[in-house]
Amino acid sequence: MAKNTSSSKGNTRHVVPHPDGWANKKGGAERASSVHSTKREAEAAAREQSKREGSELVVHGKDGQIQRKDSHGNDPKDIKG
Structure with missing residues (x-):
């Protein structure tokens, strides 16, 4: 069986600096999902x-x-420690 070699970038959400403030972007996306004036927003x-x-x-x-x-x-359920 072949392994799934797709990137996990699509399963992340990033808060990054943007020329108009701060952006909410999906991993691997070029465009922001939304742009906000503050990082908190x-x-x-x-x-x-x-x-x-x-x-x-x-x-x-x-x-x-x-x-x-x-x-x-996708958090592991059986964490020892």
Whole structure:
């Protein structure tokens, strides 16, 4: 059986800097799903969509570096520790 080699980028939602403020983008997309004047607004919109999609939320800083991640799906159920 062949492995699924599709990228996992489509199963992420990103909050990134945008010329008009902050953008909520689906991973791998060129265009933003929405643009907001504040990072807080963009993150709230992205979090809502990420929860609906069961995807991972990735929040970036002004420099583009990842600041934090939050998973809204596909979490392992049996975590030891």
